[in-house]
Amino acid sequence: MRVIHWFRRDLRVHDNPALQRACRIGDEVIGLVVLHPSTIDRTKQLPRRLRFLLLQIEALKDSLARIGGRLVLRYGLPEHAVPNVVQEWGAKWVTWNEDIEHTDSDRDERIRQSLSAMGCYSGIEQDQYLVPLSVLKASRKEPIQTFEVFYKVWRTHLSEASSSSGEPAPEPLKAGRTISPKSDPFPISTQFHVASDKALPPPGEQPAIRRLERWIEILATPPSPQPAEKRVSPSAAVSSGISPYLRFGVLSIRQCMDAARPLLNQRAREMTRTAAELWVARLARREYYNYLFFHFPRVMQEPFNIELSTIRWETNQAHLTAWKEGKTGYPIVDAAMRQMAIEGYAPQWAREIAAHFYIKDLMLDWRQGMNIFYSLMLDADMANNVGNWQRVASFTPDADPFWRVPNPARFSREMDPSGEYIRRYVPELVRLPKEYVHEPWTLPHRGQTALRFFVGQDYPVPIVSHDQRREEIIRRYRTASHSE
Ligand SMILES: Cc1cc2nc3c(=O)[nH]c(=O)nc-3n(C[C@H](O)[C@H](O)[C@H](O)COP(=O)(O)OP(=O)(O)OC[C@H]3O[C@@H](n4cnc5c(N)ncnc54)[C@H](O)[C@@H]3O)c2cc1C
Structure with missing residues (x-):
């Protein structure tokens, strides 16, 4: 019997419950990946994430080939693509692993029903x-x-x-042996010209x-x-x-x-x-x-602690751009934002200070910052992204209280005492001694002249004063919590 395994957020052959089920049921298993048009549209503005995804799909194709299987790629809405592939290949079963992220929560159920109407069973696993x-x-x-x-x-x-x-x-994944590779209408490498990329984690x-x-x-x-x-x-x-x-x-x-x-x-x-x-x-x-x-899917739009939804956020394009480009004048924030832009990754503490600064020092709308992170990260995931933004904004029950606003320079000394991280991502500061690398604006003019490094010329003056903004944001949170 021929079985289709629909790969979604499980691009692997190891320890894959629904793929294993497919192998138990069928004597021919065909892997299917459906690229949703919105994924491609979304990722087209994010070429690194798209490349990463496509390279993983390529690697999956190779992993499957090594155990005698094959991978079919389709572009389109899964509601159409999955039943079409079933019909095309005469499959009797489709297996997949659950995924809560996609926004249309009924979609999988609709697909299950249309497969059932075609006489095809669905096998769904938790992964x-x-x-x-x-x-x-x-x-x-x-x-x-x-x-x-x-x-x-x-x-x-x-x-x-x-x-x-x-x-x-487990074997057998016989499809690769029985069906001509020429019949695959959507080969990844010719469609996307995916080249390997040293800035990305190696695929596979x-x-x-x-x-x-x-x-x-x-x-x-x-x-x-x-x-x-x-x-x-x-x-x-x-x-x-x-x-x-x-x-x-x-x-x-x-x-x-x-x-x-x-x-x-x-x-x-x-x-x-x-x-x-x-x-x-x-x-x-x-x-x-x-x-x-x-x-609580509403957290995508509003604070978990609904009381805080009346906080007044600012609209300031110059601040937003400076933050996004890593030019705020706060080295630790700038290093974090630049690492995300270059590598599509930053460790937890770096994301934390960048998001704190965005919300509590720049007082910009957290939803916009969250979307920017989502567009930058290779690991962008709605639940983890929104959960962490909500926590940093002091909206969730696991959050620090709103009046605990981290001082970027103090945080920087704590997390990057030698300034090595800052210098790696903010090369303008490479010559600054560690006493000043966290707060370049405190370097006396004489020191700036000696180093031929001038704040305001070679590196921005801080775009806001942390102490002033701290007081202001606490006031806004207080007002919002008393406004109910
Ligand atoms: C504002 C903000 C946004 C974030 N957005 C995302 C996101 O979109 N996707 C994402 O996977 N993580 C997100 N995180 C959480 C965390 O920063 C990353 O999971 C972590 O940095 C990944 O690096 P790692 O694999 O080396 O983590 P490790 O520290 O080695 O942890 C191992 C794994 O545990 C999980 N994990 C660790 N910390 C967290 C956390 N705070 N929240 C949720 N999961 C965690 C991740 O899956 C991670 O891969 C965000 C954090 C912040 C502060």
Whole structure:
């Protein structure tokens, strides 16, 4: 029997529940990817993300070919493309993994019904979460709101449903042997001329797994505590860099958990265990924001804490452009924004300070900032993006109180004590000693002359005064919270 597996956010053959189901049911499995016109339109303005996606699809095609399968690519609305492919190939089953992100929540159900009307079965599996949303939903009458409670409940369910199969999709995936490759009307390489790109994480499952393994090695050997001055730049040390792979399902979340599990063992060193626990909590946070997004989809448009929806935001094109281009005069913010523009990635703490500055210092509308992040990131994901923006804006129950407004220069000294991160992304500041690299405007005129570096000429004067803006934003939040 011929079965179609529809790849969505699961661009891998390893540990792929719906693909494995397809292989159990069928003796011929054909992989299908449907490029939605809105994805292409959206990503056309974001060439890096589109390239990353297409390179992953190419790599998937190769992975499938290695186990005797083939991949078919279609461009169009899935409502039309999936039934068309079923008809074309005479398939009796279609399998896919669930995805809560796409905005039309009934779409998959409509596709299931039209397949059923054609006499074709659908096999749908859960893939994206360590603890499926349905399990969490069943455990509570009312949705959980705080991360603290979520994490406790999530941990209690973790052991039941979180191991990867560890195996590639089993053979037989015979379609590649029985159908001429010439019949594929949509070869990726000729349609898109995708070239490899060194600025992107290397495509494919093996590089993703290697990145995860390297990270686990780092976690397993935490450095002995260092004075701040000697710390390795956090940009290099504090996170795994796997998020773009997780976003497109090149790596499964169960593979991540399985890799971390031995480090949580009682026999592991205490520092290792603590580091691994913290990392698992980050994996949980990803599921928490998906859970919130699922239960409260209104958060795309309005604050989770609805009281704060009356905050007055500013419209200031010059500030918006300066922020987006990394020219605010606050080096840590500028470095973060430039890293995102160059690499489509920034570690958590860098995104955090850039978003804080946008909301609390520039007082611009958080929804616009959120969309800009979405357009820049390789790992852009609605639930995680909106959840984090809501938290930074002090809207969600897990957020810091609104009056805690981080001072960018202090934050910078804490996270990048030597200034290495700043100098990497803001080359104008490369000659500045570490005493001034966080606040170039404090460099006395004599020093500027000696370095032939002039604030206002070689690097912007801060576009706002943090101290003044801090007072103003706190006042606005207070007014909004009392206005109900
Ligand atoms: C304003 C803002 C917007 C963000 N937008 C996104 C987004 O669109 N997509 C996205 O995947 N992450 C987003 N994050 C969360 C976080 O910054 C990234 O997941 C993380 O930096 C990815 O790097 P990593 O894989 O090295 O993370 P690691 O620290 O190694 O963590 C491993 C994985 O855990 C998950 N994770 C870690 N921290 C968070 C978090 N705070 N929230 C949700 N998941 C987390 C991610 O899947 C990540 O890949 C955002 C954070 C902020 C502050």
